[in-house]
Amino acid sequence: MSVRYSIVIPAYNEELVIEESYKRLKSVMDTTNEEYELIFVNDGSRDKTGEMLSSLCDKDKNVKMIDFSRNFGHQTAITAGMDNSSGQAVVVIDADLQDPPEVILDMIKKWKEGYDVVYGKRAKRKGETFFKLFTAKVFYRFLKSMTSVDIPVDTGDFRLIDRKVCDELSALTEKNRYVRGLVSWVGFKQTDVTYIREERFAGETKYPLKKMIKFAMDGLTAFSYKPLKLSSLLGAVLSVSSIIWLIVSVLIKYVGNASVPGWACAISIPLFFNGLILMMLGIMGEYIGRIYDESKNRPLYIIREKKGFSDGENC
Numbered sequence: 056m057s058v059r060y061s062i063v064i065p066a067y068n069e070e071l072v073i074e075e076s077y078k079r080l081k082s083v084m085d086t087t088n089e090e091y092e093l094i095f096v097n098d099g100s101r102d103k104t105g106e107m108l109s110s111l112c113d114k115d116k117n118v119k120m121i122d123f124s125r126n127f128g129h130q131t132a133i134t135a136g137m138d139n140s141s142g143q144a145v146v147v148i149d150a151d152l153q154d155p156p157e158v159i160l161d162m163i164k165k166w167k168e169g170y171d172v173v174y175g176k177r178a179k180r181k182g183e184t185f186f187k188l189f190t191a192k193v194f195y196r197f198l199k200s201m202t203s204v205d206i207p208v209d210t211g212d213f214r215l216i217d218r219k220v221c222d223e224l225s226a227l228t229e230k231n232r233y234v235r236g237l238v239s240w241v242g243f244k245q246t247d248v249t250y251i252r253e254e255r256f257a258g259e260t261k262y263p264l265k266k267m268i269k270f271a272m273d274g275l276t277a278f279s280y281k282p283l284k285l286s287s288l289l290g291a292v293l294s295v296s297s298i299i300w301l302i303v304s305v306l307i308k309y310v311g312n313a314s315v316p317g318w319a320c321a322i323s324i325p326l327f328f329n330g331l332i333l334m335m336l337g338i339m340g341e342y343i344g345r346i347y348d349e350s351k352n353r354p355l356y357i358i359r360e361k362k363g364f365s366d367g368e369n370c
Contacts, residue, residue: 059089060163061142065132066108066150067098073107076150077118083156084117087163094119095150096136099126112363119363127356130232133212135356138225139364146215147234153252154213161248162215171243174207174214174235179251206239207247214238230355231345 062080066073077093084091097105097120108120121135133147144166148154154175162173196208212235216224223241224234239245 058092058142059144060084060087060091061136061140061145062091062093062159063096063133063136063140063145063147064093064150065096065098065129065136065147066100066104067126067129067132068100068102068104069150070100070103070107072151073104073111076152076156077111077115079152079156080148081115081117083159086160092117092119092140092142094121094136094140096121096132097123098129098132099123109362116363120361121358122360122362124357124359128232130212130234131356133234134224134232135358137216137221139361140221143218144215145218145221147212149213154211155250155253158213158248158250159215161250165246165248166215166217169244170246171217171220172214172238172245174210174238174245174247176207176247176249177209177211177252178249206236207245210235210247217243219243228355230349230353232355 062084064076064080069076073095080093084093093115095108095111095118097108105120105122108118108122111118112120119139121139123132123135127135136147137145144163146159146162148156148159158175162175165173214235216238220238220241220243224237227237227241
């Protein structure tokens with residue numbers, strides 16, 4: 056049966072926040088006086104997250120759980136939640152309570168005004184290091200400059216999307232997901248709601264530096280070919296520069312009757328060029344690797360169990 060709102064909550068090792076996250080979300084959604092469902096996606100947690108979600112499903116008919124067979128990643132968990140949602144409006148929010156559930160009410164107001172996508176725009180981010188704040192700011196603006204898709208800056212995955220937008224996203228089959236970019240790519244009428252992002256309620260961040268780098272590469276390679284074009288341009292410039300340097304060296308030796316000094320330069324310059332070549336090969340490798348992922352045509356995720364859904368939907 057269709058409901059008014061679907062709240063998709065990806066969770067990975069969040070046993071310290073699940074109970075509070077559920078209470079806050081339930082408190083907010085009950086004020087709407089409309090039908091809703093809370094879809095928690097257990098992304099292969101190794102703690103008690105799955106058990107706690109199963110218990111919530113038993114005591115609250117509005118709570119549903121999708122339990123992955125292993126950890127498939129945050130963006131995939133969001134995708135699974137949207138694929139299995141039935142609401143006329145779908146909200147994506149993390150379980151860690153950094154994005155205040157109360158902002159959902161503001162998003163619903165904008166949706167009822169006729170907007171198809173309402174994304175949360177962070178006016179301030181509490182409890183995060185200078186390094187993370189700086190790199191995030193630089194990346195979002197760099198990505199925006201590198202692609203023709205208008206991906207809003209200072210935003211995350213916290214957003215409300217209309218049913219028709221959700222259906223279009225479910226039809227996209229690419230494996231290396233960058234959901235916030237895909238939402239912008241499909242278009243429709245979009246606006247923002249500004250809010251202050253809080254510190255984590257408890258637990259540790261699930262996005263260490265390694266995952267942040269991969270996430271950034273997914274976003275860049277999914278929406279821009281400019282790195283490949285820049286690599287080609289840089290290669291051409293280096294080739295021309297090498298030819299010019301060769302001609303100058305020959306003229307100095309045979310016309311000026313002098314030798315070319317500087318063995319240090321003779322060694323360091325080729326090393327520098329070789330480093331650039333390897334960097335360009337690495338950029339091409341990132342794109343080729345993603346093509347390889349797509350060609351395998353494996354399922355995006357595997358569900359071990361679904362709980363709280365109707366009989367026809369449960370595993």
